[in-house]
Amino acid sequence: MSLKNTQKIKCPDCGTEGEFTIWQSINTKLNPQAKEDLLSGELFAYTCPKCKKVHYVNYGLLYHQMEKQLMIYYAISKEDEKEILDTFDKMENGDMLPGMESTDYTCRVVHSQNQLREKAYIFDIGLDDRVVEIMKVMMVAHLSQTNPDLEVGDIFLEITKGKPERFVIRLKNGVLGNSPFSQKVYDAVKAEYIDSKGDGKRDYIVDMNWAVECLKNK
Secondary structure (H helix, E strand, O other), rough: OOOEEEEEEOOOOOOOEEEOOOOEEEEOOOOOOHHHHHHOHHEEEOOOOOOEEEEEEEOOEEEEEEEEEEEEEEEOOHHHHHHHHHEEEEEEOOOOOOOOOOOOOOOEOOHHHHHHHHHHHHHHHOOOHHHHHHHHHHHHHHHHOOOOOOOOEHHHEEEOOOOOEEEEEEEOOOEEEEEEOOOHHHHHHHHHOOOOOOOOOOOOOOOOHHHHHHHHOO
């Protein structure tokens, strides 16, 4: 099931109070509109009813896609992360959460709203997030070799109309760049680095740090 509550939000600009819906969990089968709001970025956006300024509210939530047996939790603190990791471990031992028909889930923990949206998109179109993170690390390594003065802040896969289009790169100096997504490179990385016998369902935190360790182990 989905869980949500309504809270009063005070606009930081004009001080006007308004109501804002906070989701503790989203079941995409029961609330498809909430899923679309998440993917578009609207789920965290609060628009002041008076001055119309848009502010983004930060809160943790569980993204539950039943049809893909997928759970992604956005943890906003170490305490949140520890709690959900304990819950995922219990699931592995057979404890089911409300709304689950099986414990055979792919589980992930992310640490930003952008990571949550990206993971949801990646799984929605059937890509392997482990491959995507390895591709990111390879891109950073290439940039470091060709442009040693550039420092990468974030990299996110941009998906348009259900297809991976490009990697958006934000440098630490604020400059944005991009690199096209290559299905050929994706397939090669998957064949080279992803164990065909391992499904990665219990790799709870799959990010660039995870990818670095994966490459080291190879």
